[in-house]
Amino acid sequence: MTSPEKKLDVKDESTPSKSANWRGMLWENLQVVAIALILVLIIRTFIAEPRYIPSDSMYPTLKVGDRVVVEKLSHYFRPIQRGDIIVFRPPFFLQKQGYTSNQAFIKRAIATSGEKVEIYDGRVYIDDTPLTEDYIAENPNYRLLPARVPDRALFMMGDNRNNSNDSHIWGFLPEENEIGRAIFRFWPPARIGLL
Numbered sequence: 580m581t582s583p584e585k586k587l588d589v590k591d592e593s594t595p596s597k598s599a600n601w602r603g604m605l606w607e608n609l610q611v612v613a614i615a616l617i618l619v620l621i622i623r624t625f626i627a628e629p630r631y632i633p634s635d636s637m638y639p640t641l642k643v644g645d646r647v648v649v650e651k652l653s654h655y656f657r658p659i660q661r662g663d664i665i666v667f668r669p670p671f672f673l674q675k676q677g678y679t680s681n682q683a684f685i686k687r688a689i690a691t692s693g694e695k696v697e698i699y700d701g702r703v704y705i706d707d708t709p710l711t712e713d714y715i716a717e718n719p720n721y722r723l724l725p726a727r728v729p730d731r732a733l734f735m736m737g738d739n740r741n742n743s744n745d746s747h748i749w750g751f752l753p754e755e756n757e758i759g760r761a762i763f764r765f766w767p768p769a770r771i772g773l774l
Contacts, residue, residue, distance in 0.1 A: 626651060630666055630683065630761070636737035636744065637685055638716050640664070640774065646766035647685075647774065651759035659733060659754070661705070663688045664761040664774050667735070672749040683758060686735035686745050687714075696734045698723035698747065703736070714738050723747050731755070 622628075632645040641647065641664075649666045659665060666685045669678040690696040690705050697704045701718035704710070719740040728734050732751040737743025746752060761774050 627759070629765070630685070632685065636739050636742060637664070637687070638739040638742075640687075640714050640738045641685070641761075641764070642770075644767070645764055645770065647761040648763040648765060649759040650762050653760060654754075654757060659688050659691060659757070659760075661688055661691060665733070665735065665752075666758045666761055667752055667756045668758060670749060670752055670756055673744075684735075684744075685761060686737050686743070688733050689736045689746070690728045690734035692728050692730050692732060694734075695725055695727050696723070697725040715740055717741060719747070721747065 627648055627650045630647050630649050632641045632643060632647065635643055664685060664687050666683050668680050669682055669684060673684075674680060689703060689710070695704075695706050697707075698719050699722050701720065702709045703712065703719065716739040721741075726734075728751055731754045733754060734746045735752050736745045736747065763773055764770055
């Protein structure tokens with residue numbers, strides 16, 4: 580008489596358990612999130628970033644609460660031009676007044692290296708030629724004696740000329756302080772568009 584065979588309790592290794600499935604899905608999701616965060620950091624650091632407008636110094640072009648996209652690449656391929664709206668770190672003069680280097684300002688480039696800038700009779704003059712500025716809130720009510728923009732520097736002004744802490748107060752902006760160009764307003768929805 581033969582003894583009855585004992586059944587072996589063997590798990591099928593080809594079918595993972597529910598906990599292994601759950602751990603695998605969690606690991607995959609964590610990888611996707613990590614890759615997404617790395618991409619966001621790379622894009623924000625080197626390509627483009629959103630910025631919030633906290634003051635009315637660029638009114639009427641930008642209003643308090645507007646949100647813009649600042650691109651960071653084009654200044655490597657073409658120089659800043661008059662009329663570009665630039666986001667930048669405060670120059671040394673402003674840092675001496677208490678602004679920190681991680682704060683950001685936004686103004687319009689009005690004069691570039693080598694150009695002479697002067698303000699009188701409510702007009703801005705570049706190389707003795709008055710600028711046509713249909714984007715300003717009102718004409719400047721102050722005088723700025725003629726000054727030549729140094730190499731690798733910019734003369735920056737807010738569109739709200741009489742309510743802007745800009746180059747007519749603190750001088751020229753070194754180009755290395757540039758963060759990028761404001762190119763697109765994405766908020767509020769009623770004002771979405773290129774700048």
